[in-house]
Amino acid sequence: MNKNKIEQNIDLIENTVFSKIQPFSKKAASFFSKISQSFKTSDVGSAVLLGGAMSSALTGTALFIKNGMNVNFNGVDPLCSDGVIWATLATSAALLVANVVVPKVSAYLADSFEKKTISAYLDKDNGVIAKFSEALKMVDHSLSLSEQEAVIHGARDRLQKQLSVFENKNNGREVDKTVSSLLDLSEQVVSDRKQASRDNFIRRFQNDELSISR
Amino acid sequence: MFNKKDVIKNIDVAQLDLVMVSTLINKQFIEELDFRIPKIKCLLGYIDDLKVMLINAQAVIGVLSEKVLLSNDDFILNADEEMQLLQEFISAINEIYPSLLPLYQTK
Numbered sequence: 001m002n003k004n005k006i007e008q009n010i011d012l013i014e015n016t017v018f019s020k021i022q023p024f025s026k027k028a029a030s031f032f033s034k035i036s037q038s039f040k041t042s043d044v045g046s047a048v049l050l051g052g053a054m055s056s057a058l059t060g061t062a063l064f065i066k067n068g069m070n071v072n073f074n075g076v077d078p079l080c081s082d083g084v085i086w087a088t089l090a091t092s093a094a095l096l097v098a099n100v101v102v103p104k105v106s107a108y109l110a111d112s113f114e115k116k117t118i119s120a121y122l123d124k125d126n127g128v129i130a131k132f133s134e135a136l137k138m139v140d141h142s143l144s145l146s147e148q149e150a151v152i153h154g155a156r157d158r159l160q161k162q163l164s165v166f167e168n169k170n171n172g173r174e175v176d177k178t179v180s181s182l183l184d185l186s187e188q189v190v191s192d193r194k195q196a197s198r199d200n201f202i203r204r205f206q207n208d209e210l211s212i213s214r
Numbered sequence: 215m216f217n218k219k220d221v222i223k224n225i226d227v228a229q230l231d232l233v234m235v236s237t238l239i240n241k242q243f244i245e246e247l248d249f250r251i252p253k254i255k256c257l258l259g260y261i262d263d264l265k266v267m268l269i270n271a272q273a274v275i276g277v278l279s280e281k282v283l284l285s286n287d288d289f290i291l292n293a294d295e296e297m298q299l300l301q302e303f304i305s306a307i308n309e310i311y312p313s314l315l316p317l318y319q320t321k
Contacts (some may be wrong), residue, residue: 001246001316010257012313017260020306021267024299028270031295 216290216297221282225275228300231307232268232275238311239264241318257317264310271303 239261249255278296285291 001244003246006246006317007253009313009317010253010260013257013260013310016306016310016313017263020302020309021260021263024302024306025263025266025270027302028267028274028299031299032270032273034295 216293218282218285218288218290221278221290221293221297224297224300224304225278225282228271228275228304231304232271235264235307235311235314236268238314238318238320241320244317244319247317267303267306271300274299274303 247254247257249258274296278293278300281290281293281296
């Protein structure tokens with residue numbers, strides 16, 4: 001690839017960054033702060049939405065920590081209930097995103113969700129706080145990044161094991177299925193099959209125009 | 215108000231786009247990129263902006279997924295903002311991807 005062509009591509013990239021990518025992130029930030037606001041009026045629904053956003057963001061964040069690898073930080077006790085797992089996942093996602101492993105990435109999202117919102121979320125359930133503070137101890141800031149990763153991977157493996165137990169029992173609540181499907185989804189990230197299926201999807205999608213009925 | 219099927223379809227497309235771009239930007243740059251050249255160095259800043267968008271989009275997908283899950287009907291109320299954001303995300307990705315692709319070692 002010659003130098004001119006490279007610079008042309010960078011011009012196009014710059015264009016999209018200014019016209020679409022930066023505006024998108026601004027809009028998204030105002031959308032998240034709205035969710036934070038509605039959380040303060042103690043709407044249970046928005047607490048769930050907050051958790052959804054956090055755990056989903058965690059899954060995405062992890063893409064940047066390690067090449068295509070998903071990381072879920074969790075100090076889940078194997079005996080705790082499915083609801084606690086969900087809450088712990090969401091809160092640890094929040095705090096992970098806010099403080100622990102990826103401070104650089106955190107700035108973007110934690111600013112959108114106010115710190116007050118996150119602590120209010122923690123206040124809803126003392127059990128979650130206890131679990132989480134134990135989990136936090138496992139990830140020590142003095143550890144090297146690779147050691148932190150090892151702790152996190154261990155915790156993730158345990159969480160996944162736990163989720164598969166729930167699936168086998170077939171009595172997990174619906175929210176746990178979402179967590180598990182998010183995990184499944186991120187597992188697929190690392191596989192090349194995903195790319196292939198995407199190509200197929202696009203081919204089909206091009207013939208099937210996206211229609212949104214309002 | 216949105217048809218649940220359309221919402222799920224939108225989530226699928228956005229999630230797949232997200233995976234596609236994330237996979238790409240985790241690869242190595244082509245060797246021809248000389249980061250001593252200021253213009254080429256700027257690329258790194260643009261990639262950072264792109265990463266921020268991916269994080270935000272993933273969070274929006276999370277919110278929307280929860281709404282789908284919480285709804286017992288075939289329709290989702292109050293998802294205009296999320297649907298709009300996902301549309302904008304998909305459009306931005308489709309625009310930037312062809313320019314990014316040749317800059318990475320994809321073999």
